[in-house]
Amino acid sequence: MRGTLFIVAAPSGAGKSSIVNAVLARDRSISLSISFTSRQPRPGERHAEHYHFVSAETFLEMIAAGDFFEYAHVHGDWKGTARQSVEPFLAQGRDVLLEIDWQGARQVRQKMPDAVGVFILPPSRKALEERMRSRGQDSEETIARRLAAAREEMSHYGEFDYVVVNEDFDTAVGEVCAIFTASRLRRDVQVARHQRLLTTLLTGEPSGRDGLF
Structure with a gap:
């Protein structure tokens, strides 16, 4: 069976990269693109x-x-x-995570409608600006440009399946992990993964494997 494609997007400064890195440290079954x-x-x-x-x-x-x-x-x-x-990993049954912006996410969803999209929001515009400035890496001009673009970026949250507000970092990481786990337990995914088990349970015919899974 093919792997699941997960998309995580957010406006600049919302903490997307930090959340993605923490999720990957917990969930070793996902390959980051x-x-x-x-x-x-x-x-x-x-x-x-x-x-x-x-x-x-x-x-x-x-x-x-x-x-x-x-x-x-x-x-x-x-x-x-x-x-x-992306494509070779999915074909091998490996889950792949894309850390991209809403424009890229839209392109991906057009090609793969079954991709699971997560949009991360900051708890406030003030917090967003503070996070941008705390990097100490961007000029005032760059920060002003990113803040102006953030509202447009956040207006696309409705194109995603899930929305996570990054007010408390650990909570946000846990919520994203829960989304990934729940997505893997969807009926169609489980049916594809456990066809032999279902055949055994419903018909009584042996699956040819030891144990249920």
Whole structure:
């Protein structure tokens, strides 16, 4: 059976990356897709760990070659998910997590309507601004631009299946983990995963396996 594609999106400063990292530390069955971006690395960011950092020219060449599963122009830079970072894992039955923006999420949902989308909101606009400033990495001009874009980004929460408010970090992480667990227990997913078990339970015919699972 194919794996489940999880999408996590949020406005800049809502704590998306921190939540995703904490969720991945708890849930080892998910593969994180490392996005490509044309922006410069921030302090502490490493190539192929946080992003694949490439030039704008290289990014546009990849678009022309059809290398991306999704891509978008965000805050003046390109961001995208390469096909090889998603499709092979799903085909092998591995769950994949995309940490992307709403534009990329919309593209993904058009291709894969069964993807599970989670949108993370800040508890207030004041908290959002404070989180942006606490990074100490962006200029005032960049912060002003990101705050102006945040309202537009947050208006797309209705395109997602779940909404999590990141007021308390540990609570938000637990809620995202619960969403992933619940999604794996959906009837159609469980039927595909346990066809032999269901046949045994309903017909009495042996499944050819020891135990239920």
